[in-house]
Every structure is written in C-alpha cells, then in structure tokens.
Amino acid sequence: MKLALLSDIHSNLQALDACLAHAQVQGADQLALLGDFVGYGADPVAVVERVMALAAQGAWVIRGNHDALALQPPAEVKTVGDSTAQWTHEQLQAGHKAFLAELPLTLQHDSVLLVHASAEAPERWRYVHDARAAGMSLDAARSLPQVRYLFGGHVHFQTLYYQGSTGGLMKFEPTAGVPIPVPRHRHWLATVGSVGQPRDGKPKAMYALFDSARAQLTFHRVDYDQHAAAAAIRRAGLPDYFAERLETGR
Amino acid sequence: MKLLEPETEIDGFVIGDCVHAGGMAHIYRVHYAYGAPNPGFPMVMKVPRMTAGDGAENIVSFEVEHQILQLLSGPHVPRFVAAGDLERLPYLVMEYVPGRTLQDWLDAPELLPVDEVVRLGAAMAHAAHSLHQQNVVHLDLKPANVLIRPDGSAVLLDFGLSCSGLYPDLLAEQLRKAVGSPAWIAPEQVVGVRGDPRSDIFAIGVILYQLLTGKLPFGAPQTAGGLRQRLWMDPPPLRQRRPELPPWLQEVVMRCLAPVAGQRYPSAAHLAFDLQHPQQVVVTARGQATQGTGGWTHFKRWLKAAGMHYQPSPLPVQQIEEVPIVMVAVPHQDVSDATLYSLRQAAARSLGTRPGARLACVTVISPGQTSSTSDEDSETSVHRRYMAQLRQWLQPLDLAGHQVSCHVIESGDVAQALLNYAVGNRVSVIVIGAATHGLKTQRFLATVPIKVAMDAPCTVVLVKQTLPFEQLKVPDEPDGDWDVPF
Numbered sequence: 001m002k003l004a005l006l007s008d009i010h011s012n013l014q015a016l017d018a019c020l021a022h023a024q025v026q027g028a029d030q031l032a033l034l035g036d037f038v039g040y041g042a043d044p045v046a047v048v049e050r051v052m053a054l055a056a057q058g059a060w061v062i063r064g065n066h067d068a069l070a071l072q073p074p075a076e077v078k079t080v081g082d083s084t085a086q087w088t089h090e091q092l093q094a095g096h097k098a099f100l101a102e103l104p105l106t107l108q109h110d111s112v113l114l115v116h117a118s119a120e121a122p123e124r125w126r127y128v129h130d131a132r133a134a135g136m137s138l139d140a141a142r143s144l145p146q147v148r149y150l151f152g153g154h155v156h157f158q159t160l161y162y163q164g165s166t167g168g169l170m171k172f173e174p175t176a177g178v179p180i181p182v183p184r185h186r187h188w189l190a191t192v193g194s195v196g197q198p199r200d201g202k203p204k205a206m207y208a209l210f211d212s213a214r215a216q217l218t219f220h221r222v223d224y225d226q227h228a229a230a231a232a233i234r235r236a237g238l239p240d241y242f243a244e245r246l247e248t249g250r
Numbered sequence: 251m252k253l254l255e256p257e258t259e260i261d262g263f264v265i266g267d268c269v270h271a272g273g274m275a276h277i278y279r280v281h282y283a284y285g286a287p288n289p290g291f292p293m294v295m296k297v298p299r300m301t302a303g304d305g306a307e308n309i310v311s312f313e314v315e316h317q318i319l320q321l322l323s324g325p326h327v328p329r330f331v332a333a334g335d336l337e338r339l340p341y342l343v344m345e346y347v348p349g350r351t352l353q354d355w356l357d358a359p360e361l362l363p364v365d366e367v368v369r370l371g372a373a374m375a376h377a378a379h380s381l382h383q384q385n386v387v388h389l390d391l392k393p394a395n396v397l398i399r400p401d402g403s404a405v406l407l408d409f410g411l412s413c414s415g416l417y418p419d420l421l422a423e424q425l426r427k428a429v430g431s432p433a434w435i436a437p438e439q440v441v442g443v444r445g446d447p448r449s450d451i452f453a454i455g456v457i458l459y460q461l462l463t464g465k466l467p468f469g470a471p472q473t474a475g476g477l478r479q480r481l482w483m484d485p486p487p488l489r490q491r492r493p494e495l496p497p498w499l500q501e502v503v504m505r506c507l508a509p510v511a512g513q514r515y516p517s518a519a520h521l522a523f524d525l526q527h528p529q530q531v532v533v534t535a536r537g538q539a540t541q542g543t544g545g546w547t548h549f550k551r552w553l554k555a556a557g558m559h560y561q562p563s564p565l566p567v568q569q570i571e572e573v574p575i576v577m578v579a580v581p582h583q584d585v586s587d588a589t590l591y592s593l594r595q596a597a598a599r600s601l602g603t604r605p606g607a608r609l610a611c612v613t614v615i616s617p618g619q620t621s622s623t624s625d626e627d628s629e630t631s632v633h634r635r636y637m638a639q640l641r642q643w644l645q646p647l648d649l650a651g652h653q654v655s656c657h658v659i660e661s662g663d664v665a666q667a668l669l670n671y672a673v674g675n676r677v678s679v680i681v682i683g684a685a686t687h688g689l690k691t692q693r694f695l696a697t698v699p700i701k702v703a704m705d706a707p708c709t710v711v712l713v714k715q716t717l718p719f720e721q722l723k724v725p726d727e728p729d730g731d732w733d734v735p736f
Contacts, residue, residue: 162418172418175565180417181317185337 002027003112003210005192007034007153009051010066011041011088012196012246013232015205016050018224019195026209026220032107034153034192035064035116037100039081040242041196042232044070044088048096055099063103064116064154065125071097080239087238111148111184112210113141119150127155131169134161134189138169141187148184149210149217156194158206158219163187176204176221183215190217196229197242203249254297259283261334263295263343274311274410275299280343292346293331310420311410312340317417318409319344322384326377326405347405352393352457356464364495367461368525369402371502374454375522377404379676382447382518382566385415389444391453392434393460413444415565433470437481437509437555447566448511451518455506462499463491467507481509482551484543493540498528501537509551516573516606519676520653523575523608526675530655573606574678579668579702580643581683582613582636588715589683590643596713598647600679605651611640612657612671614664633658665701673707684712 004023009016023031037051038044055061066085070092073085092100105122107114118126118133120140128134138161141150163186164170174180182188193206204221211218230243253276258265266279280295282288298312319330319342329345352370355362362370374396381388388395390411397405411429413419421429422444430439436452443449459467467485471477485507488500502524508514515521524531531537578597580590601607613636621627640656661667672680682699703710 160418162420164420164422170418170422175416178416181320183313183336 001030001210001212003030003032003212004028005032005034005114005151005190005208005210006195007116007192007207008036008064008156008194008196009033009041009047010036010194010196011038011044011047012205012229013041013043013046013050014226014229015196015222015224016047018222019205019207019220022220022222023207023209026218028209031059032112032114032151033059033061034114034151035062035103036066036153036194037064038070038088038092039066040084040238040245041229042236042238044091045093045096048092048099052096052099060107060109060114061103062107062114062116063100063105067100067103071101080241084238084242087236108144108147111146111212113144113147113150115141115150115152117152117154119152125154128152128161128189128191129155129157131161131171134171135169138187138189141189148187149182150187150189151208151210152189152191153194155191156197156199156206157191158193158208159191160217160219161189174219176219179211179214179216179218181215182210182217188217190219193219197245198249199245201249203247254278260295260339260341261332263293263332265295269294269346273299279346289329289331289345291329292348293343294346296342296344298340312336314412314420315409316340316342317420318386318412318414321414321416322381322386322409324380324384325403326380327409328405328407347397347399349397349399349405351407352396352398352461355398356393356460361464362461364462364499367458368499368528370398370404370461371454371458372522372525373398373402373404374457375451375518375525376676377406378447378450378454379518379522379570381406382450382570385565385567387413387445387447387566388450388453389413389439390430390434391450391457392431393457396457415445415567419444432472432477433466433468435477435480436511438511440477440481445564445566446511447517447569448514451506451514451521452511454518454521455503455514458503458506459485459488462488462495462503465491478555481555483509483548486542487536487539489540490542496528497533497537498524498531499537500539501531501533504536509555517570519570519575519678520573520608523610523655523675527655527657532653571678572602572604573608574600574602575608575610575675576600576679576681577610577612577668577672577675577677578681579683580611580613580640582615582639585683586715589685589713592713592715593681593683594643594647595716596681596711600681600711601649601652608653608655609647609649610655610657610671610675610677611644612659612668613640614659614661614667617660617662620660629660665698665705668698668702669705669707677708679709679711680706681711681713684714 006019031054033051037047051061069085070088073089074082077083115122118128118137120136128137138150141147158174160172160174161169190208192208195205195207198206203226205224207220209218226246230246233243253268254265256265262283263280264283268276268278270277275296275298278295280293313336316333328347331343334341388406390408395408397407399405434453434456436449438446439449456467468480488495488503506514576597578593597609601609615636620629620632636658637656659667680702682702684699699712
C-alpha cells in the first residue's frame, strides 16, 4: 500500500488539488485525510465537497480541531482564527456540517494509527511539537499492539520522531523527497505538515507518502498557486493576514 | 547466529566460503542459486551475529549499515545488491571488492615507504570526500575498514556506525555517549557529536600517523578519561619519532589531528590536495616541530575542553559546500587586462565570504616551450617564469583565510589538461574566461572553455570581460595580442 497522508488543508483548494495530483503521480493507492479541512482559507465548501467525494471513494478521513470549531463557532471572537470559524460556519450547508460531525477522531488500519493531534486524549488537541509530547502520544498508541506508525498533523511542520538507541524518542527533520526507511520493528510518529498553510518560511504545500511494502516514508513539498489561494482569501473579505501568510509560508 | 553451512540457500543466494568471522558479523562469499542475472561482480553476504548474548548496539549498527549502504554509490563503497528483512532474516549482500585492507599493510614487518603512505592518504581522502558528498560521514574509519584496490584507489567498508544527514540517526541518543573505535575516534565524537565530516579527517590523520610511525598517536585508551585526552592533547610530532620525515608531511598529518575540528582541513578534498601537491603546503612551526606541545598549552586547552558537549551538526553536504576548491584557468597569452581583471573578480566571488575555501590557479603551456638543451628554456626556468606570472595575477586579491596555490601544467590539449586537473583534485568550481585559450581557432573548433564546460565534473563559471574603467578600453586590434569578445 502506498498511503498518501494529507493534513491541515484549511480551505485551500489550490494546495489540496496540487498535493492530490502529486500523490497520484507517485502511485498512491490509498488516501488518508487527517483533519482541519476548513478554517483560515477561502474555499471551505469546495474543499469539504472534495473530501466528501474522496471519502465516498474509500479515503480514510478523521476530524481536526478547526472542523469542530466550524461546527460550533465561538460566540465571542477572541482571535483572528475565531473570525474565520464564524465565516466558515456561515458558508457550510447542512450536508457539509453533517459530514464533519460524523468524522471519527482516530482511525486504525493494521499497523497505522491516524490522529489529528495527540493520541493521548485526541479530543484535547494537544500539540505534538517536541520529543516529549511525541512520546506521550506514542505511549498512548502502544496500547494498540498492532500499531507501529502514528501519523498526524495539527502542528504545521514535517517531523519524524523515532526511538534512539536506548529507547528515548528523538526528533528528526526530514529532507523533502528523500524516502526514509521506517522498519516495522520500531515505533514511528510523523507529523506530516500542512497542505494548506505551511509555516516554515517556504510556501510549498506539505504532505507525506507512506509505502508499507517497502517500509519507507517520504515527506513531500509541492508547488501550488499560492497567489491564487491568497487572492481568493482577499476576495472573500477575510483578514489579509491569512493571504500574506500563504504567500510567504509563515 | 552460528556459522552457515556451505551450499545453504538464503532468499536465492547460495552460501560459499566464510571469508571473515568477526565479533559483529560473519561474511560469506555467495552466488545466485538459479536464473537470476549475474550482477557482473563477485558478491558477499554479511550476516550479523545476533544471539541472546549480543548487545542492542550490535543490532542497531547492523540496521544503520542496512540503511546507509543502500543510499551510497560510486567507486569508493561496495555496491549494494540485496538485504534481508530485519525482523525475519537480517543480512546484506554486497559487492566483494578484491584488495588488501590497510590493516594488512600495517601487519607487514616493515614500515611503508613515505611516498606510498602519501598515495594511500590521498586515496583515503578521496574516498571519504565521495562519502561526504553523498551526505554520509563514516565515523569509524580505521585500517581494517579501508580497502585498497589493486589500482591504488580506496574503498571504505563497514557503515555500522555511520551517520547520514538524510536519515534519522539511530545511534544518536540523549546520553550522547561516544560511539566508535577508541584509537581512531575524533574528539568531538567522544562527546557525542555525530555528522561532522571533519571527524573522518581526524581518523585519516590517525591512520597516516600509524602508517608513518608504526604507533598510534593517542594509544588505544580503555577509559572515558583516556578517550577525553584527545580533546586537548596534541600527540608527539611525527618527527620526534622519525626525524627523517619531511616537515610538510608532518604539517599535513598534525593538521588532521588538531583537537578542534575547525583547525583541521575543512574538507577531505583539501587534505587530498595537499597530499598531492607537497610543494604547495605552507609549513608552519607545527610541521617543523620535533618536540611535543608544552604542558602549559595543554593545561589551557584542558580547561576549555571540560566545557565541550554535544551539538547537532548540519547536513555533511552543506558543510563541505561552504569550503569549495576553486580552480581558475589563467591564460598566459592572447589575453587582455580586462579579461584578467574579470577572472580575478569571478575567482574572488566563487571563494565566498567564509574562510576555508581554496584557490588553485592553473595555467597550461604547450610542451614545445621547454627544451632540454637550452638552459634558458629548461623546464624549471620556463615553469618559474609562468609561476611568477600567476603570482602577479594573484597579487590584487585579498585572500585572508583562503589557501592559494599556483600550478603550471604542460600539455598539448589545454581543455583535457584542465579537466584532468579538476577531476584529480576534486575541484568544486572552475572559473574560466569565456573567450580565452586559443580564441583565434574558435571559428573552426569548439573552444577550450566550451569543451571544459561540457565535460567538467563540477560547476563552470564562464567569465566575460568587463571593463572597470572606461579608460582601460582599447580599440580592437585584430592582429595584436588582444582578446576579441564574441
């Protein structure tokens, strides 16, 4: 199985389509969509409809915190993120909301466990941003004996966590496009990065491809039309901050 | 694992003789059982010894070799053929490389001739550089892991402790313990730094010291304190043990053995360069010394070393790209001042702003210019003349922090001579004038710069002449010595 792992799409249709096309060329035969389909970006309806169509074709789909936020936007707007949640809530139709509301928080298929944030209390959306947080998430996943690979998003960075020589977790920053051996006898945790809102200073969209037969994981960076996505945000009247963010990848 | 019986079949490979039974693994000659295409070279299978009593490090280092061997290519590593599943049946099948390891050479009763050791050193450095260019640091170079082919080139073996910047480092650990062979390990490895190409340069220095004196520069320490000695201690100079060794060679070996990585050669290509051009080595007090470093200096360094600790390293490729060997082809005829000026500017730009890059100025003269009968045209005096020209060209450059050398090459084929030089010295950038080197024939033949650009092993900067001052502009003189732009 070649499993394409896409997370944190954030209503960015241009980036989603570019990653899907890239994954197809790479021979992906299974899709996993790891949540945060909406929020920040200008195309929540088109993105959710794309996700619904992919789910109908067999894609594995789980829910992220921004999907939950769009279903029940905060009454009081405290952050710029909250303002897009309210706007997104108004755009989505009942059918879209019903789809998002039905999504599970985790999914397991054989040795793979999918969770948007941390497997330790998924509903609390804890960030896996260092080896300690990754260790807590992985420890929770170990209660499922089959699981070897824990894939998630939430933090918008591509990182691989692995066991060091005496068992403690180590953090590794991958080079895009390089297949990394991830043999099954170890436990691995990867944050696959963000399709629709990269924050590492490079505007390219992020996703990862897991080849289970070869036990290899490749982190990819994909060119897409970030200026079109930014223009759509400005046209929709959303805060300019989110448009600039896409153009600079910050 | 116990020894495999000959004729056993594993995943389509038939086991032959056991050629090595080491502490970590057994190595067998193997061939394909049936039908499979012959790879065109003999093969061996490495099977790790994993019994109940074996430590975890043994298994992890096999896993590391499994990762890294598949990543590497080129003439300085055994070619990878196949690998067994780590959980089911771990093994590696790779090319069997004929040759002798440096340990075999060391086991001989007599020390090797000095020029032989110098050749071996350059071969080792080239092999290490090839590895570093592929983002891998070996980290366990020792005589038993360096194999010399019959043609004199080196092949590096055993990547069980190696580190690739592209893969998670399975041997890295929060505790940052030293991983490596105590006699050859670099000081920074002692405190757990993995991933610095200059650690391999240190190990090559230890091997050269061993080949030249028959002794290990730091002995074979058994304790952590003994290992830490090399963080501050200089070994006794080579010439204290063998006074007849040339100072330039001591300069080179002791520079490899500097306790601080920043004071060693910045890349293995720079080390090979010095070993291949002894006359260009700048000999300092370090090369002349016949007495060890004094106690007071050691004491001060010991204080400093007490604070040394683990730091992560950037990708090996990034580290060596910052210290290029820049070769500039300086024409000695048919060339305008403006072209020479532009070449100088381009060379300075290519060296970069960081210290450590090296500039090699090369001029190619035709063999007809020297004569064995006339004194004035004898090889040495002609070379001296052109060397002086090169140094004059160099003079306006500010070369603080950069090493520089000048080379006069005799050859009838200018392009080929430049290319051979670039390949032989692992040059990173060639700077050459776009309209130099035999301009008059360019209408009929591919010009030298074009030939060099097409076949170069590295980046080529083609320099167009620009005039810094309007008054330098001289009207074109078709019959004169002036260069004509396209």
